Amino acid sequence: MMLAGAEIVQKDSVVYKPDDSNSETAVSLAVEGPSQEVPPPGAGLARVPTRDPVDIQFTNVTCTVKLGINKGSKQILHGVNGRLRPRQLVAIMGPSGAGKSTLLDVLSGYRITGVGGAIFINGRGRVMKNFKRMSCYIQQDDRLQGLLTVGENMFLAADLKLPTNLDKYEKGEVIEDILTNLGLYEHMNTRGSQLSGGQRKRLSIALELINNPLIMFLDEPTTGLDSSSCTQVVQLCRSLASQGRTIVCTVHQPSASLFALFDHVYVLAAGHCLYQGTTKNLVPYLEQAGVPCPIYHNPADYVIELACGEYGEDKIDLLTTKAENGKALDWFEESDSIPTMEGLRKTYPLSALRELESGAGDEETPQSNQRSVLIRRGFLKAKRDPTLTHLRILVNVVVGIMLGSLFINAGNEGSRVIENYNLLFAILMHHMMSPMMLTILTFPAEMSILSKEHFNRWYSLGSYYISITIVDLPISIVSCAIFSVIVYTMSSQPLTAARFGMFFAISLYTVLVAQSFGLMVGAAFNVVNGTFLGPTLSVPMMMFAGFGVTLRDLPPYLYWGSYISYLRYGLEGYINAIYGLDREQLECNEALYCHYRRPRTFLKEIAMSADRFWWDILALTISLLVLRTLAFLLLKWKLNAVR
Template sequence: MADANAVVLNLEEKGPPNGNLIGKVESRLFEAQKLSHLPKRPPVKLEFKDLTYTVQEGSFRKKVQKEILKSLQGKFASGQLTAIMGPSGAGKSSLMNVLAGYKTRHMRGQILVNGKERDLGTFRKMSCYIMQDNHLLPHLSVMETMMISANLKLSQKMKLSEKKLVVNEILSLLGLTESSKTRVTNLSGGQKKRLSIALELVNNPPIMFFDEPTSGLDSSSCLQCVSLMKSLARDGRTVVCTIHQPSAKIFEIFDRLYVLGDGQCLYQGSIRGLVPYLKNMGLVCPPYHNPADFVIEVTCGEYGDHMSTLAKAVKEGKCKESDRQLMLSLTPASSVAPSRDQSPLTPTQPNGHLPLSSSSSEDVAAAHAQGDRSPSVEIKSCKAVQVTLSMNTRSGHVNGSATVSCTDNQYQDISEINMKHTFATNTLTQFYILFKRAFFMILRDQVLTQLRLLSHLAIGVMIGLLYLNVGNDGSKAYSNCGSHFFSILFLMFTALMPTVLTFPLEMNVFIKEHMNYWYSLKAYYLAKTMADVPFQIIFPVIYATIVYWMTAQPSDAQRFVLFLCIMVMTALVAQSCGLLIGAATPSEQVATFAGPVTAIPILLFSGFFVSFDTIPKYLQWLSYCSYVRYSFEGTLLIIYGLDRGDLECKEGDFCLFQTSEDVLKELDVEDGKLYVDFVVLAGFFIFLRLCAYCVLRFKLRAAR
């Protein structure tokens, strides 16, 4: 029999009364509270009742409502690390998305935050959702990524030096200090996962959601990740994660378990109470068998169809009763003791410290049922803390429990959190930070940026050599028009195709950051689209300058400037078209296919391959929708209009066009107005940009 000797220590609010022994215990108690520079947040208790979530399946005509979550109930308290488990298709991710506020449509039921109905705007500011995949920007360093997060999520009134203290403290805690100058693309999987967590820790959210945090990690990295989440929970946060068949060692780190099967809750309670509870339900876990594997096998039906029985038992409160009985059986004789080289008062928790709790009696009961686990607490709100450490000479471990008498309610009203429905920074600051980030991303993307520059130089020289000195030759007027059309064609595709992938490549990053309340959609859209504008001006100017002088166009400063402007406008409109296509398409593959396909009708009705009068009347309206038509018309008016004189015609050559007016008449643009072409191109630019923004806004709402 275990020889248990209990030692009771009273730790008053002003500190330990005496003795170095008590000081050692106190240092263990507060080991998890290392983030001293983070903004303070009160604890959050999340509860949901009769939660139902449905999705639509089937064809457009025959849509069927499929129920993913079926009248779920549950509660996640602060200071606890809760695992949501279940087989594939059980509804784990759906439950996480609904609780985190990522899915709001087709959801019924109550979600309560600290006992009050959840306000989604406020809740999103005080919570974070770290997804399964690490959606990070590859060309930024760890420190740069963290500082962007700090500048966006922390108050503008906070000094830069204070923000750096917060960032350095988080990086030190998560073991990323040595990698602070490393680019994200060169980080390992475990480091990327820790960086994803670090980005959300900047504003110290009291509730954190993790979707499959151990996915793709080795056993060592998995243990580090789950231990980190445990430490975050011990700091007073509410930490909830989905996990798929963890090892026994990792499974024991969790405080609470929520098991799903076919959209129903089959168990909710302590980790330690799982096996006894299932045994009472007639499901005996085999010896030396991982309880996590066993409960998944049960939900998959390998031991018979117990789904309805387990779901009914949860609704009848048998899980709570089982936890309460387990607590009563463990409380009188706490079975733990020190090893020879261990101090009798040194707890051997997974994270090396003993947590405290001021939770409700129900939470404390559940915590006691876990043996060496109990919820953490904000000590400032408590008058006295009583810690009981029991020693077991046979097991060589120390077990601890804590009872806390608090004068104030631990779970405060959400209105006291002082979080308005606004972002931490204003729109102008968000735009400035995001513009810098997007600009540096383009500069550091060597493949995209350098290839674009080289292509404009190489193709410009190639076109110049092919159409060398044809600009003022009357016998080669058609060739000169062809050179201008292919210049427009080249600038159109070089602006269109890279931009098509702008939003598909970063959509996951944007959704994660926007839903975690980093910045607004309009700030992101303006910054992302404007960051590429300087490159869409510089590259066409370089190309057009080479082509203009190599093809011997008129040596007129006014014509040259106007030629550069029409080329730049063409590139900007093509870029806007690419943004719209990228925003409207669901994936990279669809975007790369839709880009060239949509460009075909634009080119067909441009006026180069067929004149306007030749187009059937029922298709002529398409010509007005082609921005290339206005670019080509404007280019011809710049080169051959503006009162240009006669063209050169060498002796012995047949000159079809003697004057520049003949060229304009032949191409049916003699009545064109240059200012109209510029105005229409500017209209296309604004209209397409607004359409792309509206499409993004619609997709964002549809994603919820």
């Protein structure tokens, strides 16, 4: 038998691959039985794990979640136990609400709050930092960059996850190997948003295979797929497991043929373990327990019916007792001698475990490389994004023309100073609402991708945050500049470079501060709550801006609000740009008498000074830094809070 050009020698149900000059000996268990065929010769990735396999054991695992304020809590997992063997495709099954996804979250380390019990790696307590380096978690919803092609997604992921000393050709070989084996190579130039459900699922797996993890957790990988795509995904997982990986999936209710593709099954009901063992031993187990599976009935369907309590709650208690809530290992493969914890510690001493943890997955690449790759990805997405880029520029053009047309020649006419004041406040509202609401509406979708990529150690949160700040800056500058030129010239504001520069600086600062405010809201809340809270929290900013109610008319007990309102500094900055710098008296062509012909009269009326521009810039700078910092902290909190 041949595999990738190397001779295979079978001995004692173990397949040995002879050593070559470039790799260590790879060992994989032979799988017997007509329904458990080994992938055909030549199948599987060329980059097989070269380090020790991982045996996972968990004991007395509990998980309690909070139901909300004053609603108490609910225990999801009730002291379950289990064993996840390497080179086996393990399915966690159970009805809805049984705790499948919760158990997978706990085992993968995605959920850490409200969790009890112990998890062991090769006989020793799990160290989360090291465990995450050798594992990955592929969640149920395919969180992909839809604007990027399959090839772009893969190359950018390779630049983030593979050592920087590999050149693009070496990375290309890795990507070609993965995409060829996953049936995605012919879709290299297809955007993620145009892939089918099965292709998206396989791409999600392909992205995590780049750094060759030893352990893979997949939450409902077959959900939403047709039978053919389900079979392809499960066969792929089976092939990956046979190469030495530990792969665990949650499955809701597989067909009989799909169920037969799994090596082991772990059945949950209401947070208790009803069975763990091989799929072919499930029927004998049920028969011995006194609840035999009817002839010609899908065992997977039947055990789910039992777990739902359709045959009585006593059957659940019976099976939980027989399985010892997951402690019983009697129904594993007979030929598979299961080592004890002590045996695992002898087989894998601390030195071997340290080597495993340090080399099972590649370290995050340097921060500078992460920022470079993320910035490149950000600009590529921005170029193709019709909302964040194209529509944003178009809106600024349209609104600029509308406001300019409505207030033509208002900037130079002494009888229209109040109108011009209204224009400046309208400009301020545009620069506040548009970027803030756009960020609130779009960032939660990006948040889900960030959560997945950050958890799987693609990059640090700091690198991501810096990259989105840098990527958005040119778009903000261009759109703000286009708007400023249009509205400034059409409304006949004073055409001097200094005044326009001041006007543009205040406009850009207001946009950046509003974006930061929107990012802070978008990071902490979902779209529904964010779209409500964003405008609501902006109302006090408008109240204390000095428009309508002048700053001197504010009650003393409310005056403090003017110091935290960035709109106050924006409006004051506009007034300084247009009417400050000792501006000469205005023209009075449209009225017999112009009360505000002298700008000083108007400044005195609205209680604003003409020499506070740089103080306004300083205040906006501080506001920008504070809000950006708060947004980062909220983002960091949200990433940990969901766990």
